[in-house]
Amino acid sequence: MQGRRPDGAGQRVPRVVTRGRPPSLLTVRDQIIACDACPRLRSYCARVAREKRRAYRDDDYWGKPVPGFGDPQARLLLVGLAPAAHGANRTGRVFTGDGTGGSGDFLMSALHRAGFANIPTSRHPDDGLALRDAFIAAAVRCAPPDNKPTPEEIARCLPHLDAELRALPRIHVVVGLGRIGFDAYLRLLDSRGTAERPRPAFGHAAVYRLSSGQILIGCYHPSRQNTNTGKLTAAMMDEVFRRARRLLG
Numbered sequence: 494m495q496g497r498r499p500d501g502a503g504q505r506v507p508r509v510v511t512r513g514r515p516p517s518l519l520t521v522r523d524q525i526i527a528c529d530a531c532p533r534l535r536s537y538c539a540r541v542a543r544e545k546r547r548a549y550r551d552d553d554y555w556g557k558p559v560p561g562f563g564d565p566q567a568r569l570l571l572v573g574l575a576p577a578a579h580g581a582n583r584t585g586r587v588f589t590g591d592g593t594g595g596s597g598d599f600l601m602s603a604l605h606r607a608g609f610a611n612i613p614t615s616r617h618p619d620d621g622l623a624l625r626d627a628f629i630a631a632a633v634r635c636a637p638p639d640n641k642p643t644p645e646e647i648a649r650c651l652p653h654l655d656a657e658l659r660a661l662p663r664i665h666v667v668v669g670l671g672r673i674g675f676d677a678y679l680r681l682l683d684s685r686g687t688a689e690r691p692r693p694a695f696g697h698a699a700v701y702r703l704s705s706g707q708i709l710i711g712c713y714h715p716s717r718q719n720t721n722t723g724k725l726t727a728a729m730m731d732e733v734f735r736r737a738r739r740l741l742g
């Protein structure tokens with residue numbers, strides 16, 4: 494029997510329900526968690542979960558693909574990059590547990606100031622965090638080595654974003670967190686046969702009205718690399734969510 498290539502080349506895309514009645518978020522969540530379409534990423538996540546970081550050695554790592562999180566009636570969708578190896582891959586919730594002052598806290602404090610989150614931090618799954626009118630998804634649901642998924646892995650994970658979006662009937666404004674999140678949303682539109690022409694270019698706080706009537710906004714990713722160097726400041730992120738809030742009315 495032929496073995497699977499470690500990079501997942503030749504893999505089938507994940508089997509997700511995309512036709513007929515939209516799937517429930519719960520169904521989509523189960524499909525994401527059960528996905529094993531990318532051998533490279535699955536084995537990396539499992540290894541990280543087994544070996545752990547010293548600071549988290551007493552934790553039970555999640556170690557599986559991470560579904561989106563938020564309000565099922567959300568009108569605002571955020572599309573990030575991928576789970577962090579010791580953040581969401583450990584806690585099982587997007588943008589959660591990547592350390593004090595990490596991307597989860599940075600993002601959540603901005604969402605809190607804009608009225609989309611009830612608390613300004615995102616530390617662990619039972620911290621009481623609830624999003625209002627917002628949902629956070631990602632281009633890739635498994636933590637990639639060096640935070641770098643391959644183009645094939647990004648393409649393979651797209652059906653999960655598609656299914657999640659179909660289960661979120663009220664989305665009106667989409668914020669692409671980083672170029673990969675921004676492009677993933679445009680690729681999703683391509684795959685649905687509704688490609689945007691001219692193609693929106695990624696830029697921080699750049700706002701595009703799409704032919705569907707939805708709005709797409711670019712935002713630098715709140716990675717430590719961006720926030721520690723001042724490429725992305727709290728004020729810059731506030732500007733993005735202020736615009737989103739205004740566009741939602």
Ligand code: SF4
Nearest residue numbers: 528530531558635650
């Ligand atoms: S990255 Fe996406 S497609 Fe690949 S195994 Fe994880 S959930 Fe499945």
